[in-house]
Amino acid sequence: MPDADMPILFTYEWVPDFPRGYVRDLRIRWLFHEMGQPYRVETVTFAPKRADHLAMQPFGQVPAVRWRGRSWFETGAMLLGLASGHPTLLPEDRRADITEWLFAAANSVEMSTQPWILANASLAAPQIFGPAPASEVIERFAQRMKSKLGAMETVLTNRDWLAGGFTIADILMADVLRITGDKGGLEGYPVLQSYVARATARPAFLKAHADQMAHWHAADATRAAVA
Amino acid sequence: MPDADMPILFTYEWVPDFPRGYVRDLRIRWLFHEMGQPYRVETVTFAPKRADHLAMQPFGQVPAVRWRGRSWFETGAMLLGLASGHPTLLPEDRRADITEWLFAAANSVEMSTQPWILANASLAAPQIFGPAPASEVIERFAQRMKSKLGAMETVLTNRDWLAGGFTIADILMADVLRITGDKGGLEGYPVLQSYVARATARPAFLKAHADQMAHWHAADATRAAVA
Numbered sequence: 001m002p003d004a005d006m007p008i009l010f011t012y013e014w015v016p017d018f019p020r021g022y023v024r025d026l027r028i029r030w031l032f033h034e035m036g037q038p039y040r041v042e043t044v045t046f047a048p049k050r051a052d053h054l055a056m057q058p059f060g061q062v063p064a065v066r067w068r069g070r071s072w073f074e075t076g077a078m079l080l081g082l083a084s085g086h087p088t089l090l091p092e093d094r095r096a097d098i099t100e101w102l103f104a105a106a107n108s109v110e111m112s113t114q115p116w117i118l119a120n121a122s123l124a125a126p127q128i129f130g131p132a133p134a135s136e137v138i139e140r141f142a143q144r145m146k147s148k149l150g151a152m153e154t155v156l157t158n159r160d161w162l163a164g165g166f167t168i169a170d171i172l173m174a175d176v177l178r179i180t181g182d183k184g185g186l187e188g189y190p191v192l193q194s195y196v197a198r199a200t201a202r203p204a205f206l207k208a209h210a211d212q213m214a215h216w217h218a219a220d221a222t223r224a225a226v227a
Numbered sequence: 228m229p230d231a232d233m234p235i236l237f238t239y240e241w242v243p244d245f246p247r248g249y250v251r252d253l254r255i256r257w258l259f260h261e262m263g264q265p266y267r268v269e270t271v272t273f274a275p276k277r278a279d280h281l282a283m284q285p286f287g288q289v290p291a292v293r294w295r296g297r298s299w300f301e302t303g304a305m306l307l308g309l310a311s312g313h314p315t316l317l318p319e320d321r322r323a324d325i326t327e328w329l330f331a332a333a334n335s336v337e338m339s340t341q342p343w344i345l346a347n348a349s350l351a352a353p354q355i356f357g358p359a360p361a362s363e364v365i366e367r368f369a370q371r372m373k374s375k376l377g378a379m380e381t382v383l384t385n386r387d388w389l390a391g392g393f394t395i396a397d398i399l400m401a402d403v404l405r406i407t408g409d410k411g412g413l414e415g416y417p418v419l420q421s422y423v424a425r426a427t428a429r430p431a432f433l434k435a436h437a438d439q440m441a442h443w444h445a446a447d448a449t450r451a452a453v454a
Contacts, residue, residue: 074330080326108301115342130367151287
């Protein structure tokens with residue numbers, strides 16, 4: 001395959017240990033491995049943000065993707081755009097259901113898990129995540145999260161995947177829930193734990209995770225060589 | 228138009244004063260008015276959640292829509308699904324850009340504005356919104372919000388709308404920013420203030436807002452008649 005046809009995935013050149021395995025480029029690596037689509041990685045700086053980075057990704061976040069003459073931002077939009085036409089990851093007759101679950105993951109669910117995750121991160125590392133909320137505030141965040149997790153527990157009780165077979169909706173939802181579970185947020189939700197375990201046992205997830213970790217290890221080696 | 232072809236928008240039968248004008252059904256009313264599409268309203272209870280409500284909307288939220296043989300949840304997905312084929316609200320050659328901005332509004336932006344809005348709501352009404360975070364925690368929420376608002380201020384500096392002409396992306400982004408602005412969050416962002424003013428001056432927004440307010444007033448009258 002000529003280089004010009006290969007997607008370029010942009011991620012940070014280096015991050016410290018704590019976000020490794022969680023940087024959102026993993027979702028797009030996962031997609032490409034599910035598609036059997038080779039990709040190559042280019043890097044952007046965390047700070048200061050480069051102009052070419054902000055031109056692709058207005059918030060200066062990662063990932064961004066450049067492929068087929070355009071660049072992409074927001075993982076939900078990338079999943080819909082990059083998987084378009086794929087017969088199993090985004091079957092046209094399930095597009096509406098899949099789109100609903102992508103927004104459910106990106107908005108209803110992650111908007112409820114993120115405050116709880118960040119509050120707990122503040123408890124562990126206030127120098128990075130800012131002052132921790134009081135325990136009764138964190139408890140309120142937990143309640144809001146549990147109302148959404150309880151709904152998802154019901155949804156997934158009698159199905160393996162959200163929209164028929166495994167689709168891009170499961171990439172986003174399972175990754176949002178994986179991050180929550182790794183922080184201890186899925187205790188009491190056995191169905192969601194099984195769902196995350198099922199999703200993250202897929203070879204494409206395992207390759208994506210290994211790819212991301214290899215990227216950070218290579219970045220460490222480059223830093224060590226320069227130092 | 229026969230009744231069976233008219234979309235049904237589901238919203239709450241009644242809400243107290245504070246969320247009036249902000250309940251998310253407004254976004255879909257706005258869409259229908261932009262489309263010139265008549266719709267009718269049916270109601271669901273806030274609590275307990277009815278089974279037919281949860282069957283359409285797994286989180287028990289509103290809005291839900293039933294149209295053309297299926298039901299819809301998540302406003303981002305509804306906008307993409309219900310406006311499909313519309314030549315100006317969702318032009319096919321801008322679908323990718325529009326999808327990016329819908330996810331940006333639903334995830335990157337609203338995930339940063341919501342914690343700050345809820346924290347301020349807690350300060351005003353802890354009996355409803357739970358205990359308020361300490362001021363230094365709210366300040367951290369404000370910082371996270373401002374990093375996203377600053378990016379959007381740059382994006383909108385030299386354009387009226389996000390993706391060419393006015394599209395469904397502006398319905399979602401402008402409504403997320405309108406709610407933020409009404410809580411005082413857009414101070415120092417004149418471009419975003421202008422964008423919200425421009426969007427909310429559209430006849431379709433004004434009709435949607437009036438429709439929602441009329442719904443609550445009618446609900447008040449029904450309650451008064453029953454009492």
